[in-house]
Structures are given as C-alpha cells and as structure tokens.
Amino acid sequence: MAGFEKQLSAPLSKGIAEEVMEGDDEAFDGAPMGNEEMFSNGGDIDDPRHTPISTLGKAGASGGGELMDVEAYASLYTGRTKVVRLLFIAKRCGNEAMQLEALRMAHDEIKKGEDTRLYHEVTTRIGDRLGPQYALDQTWADIVDRRAEHRKEKLENEFNSYKTNMIKESIRMGYNDIADFYYAQGELGDAFKNYVRTRDYCTTSKHIIQMCLNVILVSIELEQFMHVSNYVSKAEQTPEQLDPIMNSKLRCAAGLAYLETKKYKLAARKFLETGIELGNNYTDVIAPQDVAIYGGLCALASFDRTELKNKVIDNINFSNFLELVPEVRELINDFYASHYASCLEYLENLKPNLLLDIHLHDHIEMLYTEIRHKAIIQYTLPFISVELHTMAGAFKTSVAGLEKELEALITENKIQARIDSHNKILYARHADQRNATFQRVLQTGVEFERDVRAMLLRANLIKHESIMKSTRKL
C-alpha cells in the first residue's frame, strides 16, 4: 500500500487528486501484478473535447488516470458476466499486457465452468502467448462435452417422466434444470426459451420471481432489454411483498434496461432508488460500484439542479454507493458547486476505464457531451455578460473552440445570449416579450386568413365536383 501511494504522489501535481487516490477503495488498488502501469498526468491536460474514439487504442495513455486493475475489477463479478466482461476488456483495451491478463483470467474462469465454445474462443485469442498451460486442451474440452451429453440425456429422460406424471411442480423444476444446463453450456437462446416455459407452471409468487430473475439474467446477456423491462414489471406486480434485496435487484435490472435504451433520466431514477442492501448479492449482473457510476453519470447528464440536490447529493442511501467510487462523488459535488474545471477533469480521468465497461461504453460520448453542455449552460445562467477568456479558462479550452460550442448551444436555443465576436464577450439576451407577441399575433392573423381563404375555395371546388361528377374532363 505504501509503495503504491509513493508511486502516485511523485507524478501527480494536483493536491485534490492525491487525496482522492489515497482514499481509494478496494476496487482500484491491489498488489501490483506487474501489469499495472502508471502514466504520469503531466502538466497540461489534453483538450477535454479531444475525441476519445482515437484514444480507444491507447486507453489510459491520453493523460488520464491510472490503468484499470483487471484482477480487482474482475473480482467484483461472478458467473458468466465475469467472463464476458473480461473478454470485452481484452478486445477493447490496446495494451498487450492488460489484454493477456484479462484473457488469462477469463481462461481460468471458463475452465471452472462447462462452456466449451467460450473455451475455444479464449484459447484461440490467447494463441500461444501465455505458454503451454494456456493452450487449447482438447482432452478437457472433450471430457466436458461428453459429460454434457450425458447430463442432457439424463435431464431429458427425467423431464419426460415428469411430463407423464403431470405434476406441475416437477415439470417446472424440470424446465428450470434444463434451462440452467443450457445456460451453463452457453446456449443462451435455449436457456431463455426454457425459463419462459416455466412460467405456466409457477404456483407461488416465489416461483414467479425466480423465473423473472432468471429471464432477466439471460436477457441482459443477450442484450434484449425489452424483455428485461417486461419481466421486471412482471416481478414487481406479484402480490407478495418483495424483500429489499429482491427489490434492489429489480431496480438495478430496470435501470440497466433504461440505460441501454438511452432513457438516461429514468435510468438515473432507478439506480438512485436501489437500496444499499444490494451489496454483493447481484454480482452476476452488476457490482455496487457500477450502480454508483451509472446512477451518478446519468443523473448528472439528465437532472436539473434541484433534482440533483434532492435525489443525489442529499440522498443518504445513494451516498453509501458513492463511498465506493469517491471520484464520482467528488465530481458531482464539483458540478453542483460550479467547479467545472475539476469536474471535467475527473470525467476525463474516468473515461478510459469506463470505455471498457460492457454496458456503458457506447453511452459515454452522449453522457459526457450532455454533462459538458449542462456545465456551460449553468455557467452562463447567472450573468448578464461573460468574458469569453475567463470562461475558456474555467473550462480549460480555447476561446475559438468555446465560441463554436456556444454558437451551437445558442442555435439550439439552450442559451439565451448573443456573442460579441469583436470583443469576445457573451451578452445575455432576453427576448422582448411584447414585440414577440405582436409579431406572433400578426403572423397568426396572416396564416389564418390564408388558410381559411384556401379552404373556402376548396370547399367550393368540391361542391362543383360533386355536382358535375364523373362527366367532367379536365
């Protein structure tokens, strides 16, 4: 730990960042595996609007924070999602060492399971870079396949006997077992089908909830978020009172569904309602740190100030989550306190790691642009005139670039202002209501007259058409 901190304090010059790093939780530290690399922050921060697509191949190299600790990250999750996430990281990060680390861990995880298809995929991707221990072990694969065949036959036989007996409970359990089997094999489509089939045989609310959770799990991996929302609402409709853990799980699932369908405000609300009882109970889908990150970012991008204060900053429940990811807590506080430069800096630091997250990566751009625009709008709100130089300094960007951004925002009518390009000042401009009203009234009058005249004419034409019907030839 000590060596870790020492390494940190040398390259970083910002005091705030140091405090944050020291308060780091277990998610982002860990005994250096030899694959962790520290990139110095450097003195100058890159232009925050530098398109991140180009930095995709060099995650962490663009003046951002430290590289992700793959092992610590992976330890947050269990089950299939762990493997999927590791494979995604391996695919997306540009760093060979990190890639190999991720692939190695994925390999170990897969070997504990029964999915031979994934196994083949991982071994092909590793190639022979990690030595003979990680090369394709065909014998293991064959053993597993044969075992799977046997189990499948057994399950099918059992199931047929249940069917002839016509006992609801055993049929339900039969379907469930088959679905679990398919899930372990990686046959997600079949697993989904079988889970859905158990629906007709559910007798108690507990069964229904179990079925819903299973379906949700498979749908998330299949990325069919319509089903996720449907089954969340089904589960919430059961007459029995859900226990808090179950509630939290469903909220998370709903939040994920909204996030993926780009409904950020609703997603934020769902994540913020998740209780801290979630703990580590849903690690086969989501970790509590993710709840904090997703919820915090979506809230920043879509809530206005009052909502942000009431639902996020003053939310005791959610602050438990925010403890796990202090950067997000800091950046929300900075935004609310109008320290835009440091807020945007935190965002940039988080970005490379967030790009490696399977659910968030394609929403990062949109969320970040939203947050940046909100920051700019909020900055200009209290002033009658703002000097563009000071504003550019506050946002760490150039005057020309800032002018372009402001122009776009003014055209979309999000800021009521005008730019004095000669003196580089932004003047607030409030529309003259009286003149605008007169203009609108006259315009409405003109349009009304025009439309009514045309309509009367057309009515007349139709009347003549109907009088002299089809014999007319124009």
Place this chain on the structure above:
Amino acid sequence: MESVEVLVAHIQGLSRSPDEVSHLHSLLKQSEDALRSHASRLAPFLSQLDPSIHTLGYLFLLEAYSSGSISGEEASGFLLTVVEFINSCSAEQIQLAPEKFISVCKSFKDQVMQLGVPMQGIAPLWMAVRKLQTSTEQLTTLHSDYLLLCLLAKCYKAGLSILDDDIFEVDHPRDHFLYCYYGGMINIGLKRFEKALACLHNVVTAPMTTLNAICVEAYKKYILVSLILNGQVPSFPKYTSSAAHRNLKNYTQPYVDLANFYASGKFSELEACIQTNQEKFLSDSNLGLVKQVLSSLYKRNIQRLTQTYLTLSLQDIANVAQLNNPKEAEMHVLQMIQDGEIFATINQKDGMVSFHEDPEQYKSCRMTEHIDFSIQRLMALSKKLSSLDDNLSCDPQYLSKVGKERQKFDFDEFDSVSHKFM
C-alpha cells in the same frame, strides 16, 4: 340573307324591356345555325346595331361572325369591333348568354396573340371580366385568359387588380387551375413571394382525381418559391388529393433533389446539382428562379448568424457563408441591409458587422391601423365561414347522410336529426 335582315329588325325592335329581351333571346337561339352559315358576311350588319342597347343581338351576331375564320385584313377590324362592343355593352344582357360572351372574348384573345400584340388586349379583357362577373368573388373563364395576356405582355401590375380579389366561387375547376398558376407566375414576376406561394399552394392542393400537367408545373415552381421564401419545402397537408400526394414527386425529381441539396446548406453541392440539371431547368423556363434559389442560400446562412452574434468580423461571415473573401461578404450584407432583410451596421475600419434588433416597436399609429384593419378583415372572414357552416347544416343532402349514420335505436337521447330526413 333575308333571315339575317329579319333578325336584325327583330333585334332593333325588341331590345327595350326585359320581357322583350327574353323573347328576343329565344328567337336568337332558334336562328343560331342560320347565323353561323352566314358567318363571313355578317360584318356590315353589325354596324346597323348599337352595342349598348342591342347588346344581346349584337352578341349573337358577333359570336357567329367570330366562329367563322377571320382573314388577316379583317382581323384588325374585328379587334376594333370587339373592343368597342366590350366597352359599351350592357352587363345584364350579357348575363343571359354568358357562354357566347366567353367564346367571343376567347376568339378575341386568340386573334390578339396571333397578331402578337397582347398589350392591346389587356384593357378590353379587363373590362370584359368585370362585366361578366356577378360578384367580385366569382371566378370566370376569362380570368385566366386575362392573366395570360398580362404575362405575355409583361404587364404584371395590370394583373394585380384582378389578383387581389379573393375568389370564393368557381364555376369550372379547370379555370381555377390555370388562374392560380398564372397568378402565381405574375406574383413571382412582381417578387411577391408569399402571395405566389399561396396561389401555387392552391393549385397543388386542389381536389382532383387525376394529376394534370398544370399541377406538375405548378409544383415545380412551388418548390423553388418555398425554398427562396422559407428555406424548406413543406410536406403535403392532409387535404391534398391522393393523386397529387402519390405522383407529384415522380414527375419533379430534379427539383426534389435541388431541395435536398439546399437543405444540406452546402453551396458547392447545390451548384453542382444545378449544373447537372441545367437543361431540364431551362426547358421548364425555371432557370431564373433557380438562380434566385442559389443566392437565397447565402442570405439564409447570413440570417442565421444574426440570431447568434452581436458583432462578427467580415472574415468569419465569409467563412460561415462559404464566400470567397470578406469583400464579397460585405457586398452581400450591404445588399441585405438595403433590402431590409437584416438590421445591421458595417464598421469598415475594424472589418466588423454589428447586428441589431428589429427596430419596430409596434407603437406607431401606422401599426395600430394595420392591426385594426387586419382584425376587421378577419372578423368578416370568420363571419363568412360561420354562415357557410350554417348553410351546410341545413342542406338536406347533408342531413340525410348524418341521419343515416347515427344510431337508430337511441330513443332516449335527444334527436338531433329529424326523422323526416332519414
């Protein structure tokens, strides 16, 4: 010949009171064929009659005369006769035989066009239109002929007096198409683009079962004018006939492409599109309008700037509007200020333009008058609308249709339609 002489005598005798005139009318109708057979020799008889008193008879003779072919030398004489007739005829007698009057005027117009002197025909036809109309809201067949002559003679202002009347009654839908189309063209010539747009809109959205060529041409101009005026082409309103809705775009593809390029805002693409389609635009005689569309693109880009900037350097304006240098930008801005399209001042020393708000304060007497006048007009219009609605509600056909559609078994409810109409 005798029959004609007899007829002439009748005409002279029976033109004093309305009963006599109707008697005369029936007599004349019976002798139509006889008159036509003597078409070429009717000229001297015309001189025996006085057009202001013997209007109806004169009209029949004239019509028979013009239905035959008129030789070159006779043409100018014919023109003079018709002009004199139109100027002095009595409107009530004309109303008894409107088709004859229309056919006389049509042959007059043809002669004028053939001789290549459309200007001569304008004043007489204007008089003819006024005499034929029962009210200023009625559209006659002569309207479109009149506008055609104005267009050919390039006397657009003459067409204005007729165009400014609001038309509410139409006898023949075909007249309506031609009238609105020519009206649109005259307005374009006078640069009154809003009125032109309204006219062309009427053509495009008129009820029709099949598409006709007038509509297609009108739609082409409609696209160009709406680009100049509003920068975009509005989609078809829901009262457009389905024939127009479905087929118009197929016949006007180059124009639709032009509209798409305009929307993209890139000057070079628009120019390229115009180049490729130049022959088509030329053959439709729309090239002038297309050039105006091109220059309007600059204006639109500059106008957008007034919304965002208080002051802007000429260099930046040139960049945004894709002009070549600040000098050109200055020229364009100057032109726009003179035309009243933007409010700005140019500071040549710094190379800056300052944009101002619209100085209209809506506080002057003139403005109050304008508003008051508009209110009066609109109130009259909506009174008309409600009276039309009332009339329609009393119409027996309408009532029978409504009566059939409603539930027949709801005896408890208030019976809005009397059973008599079902």
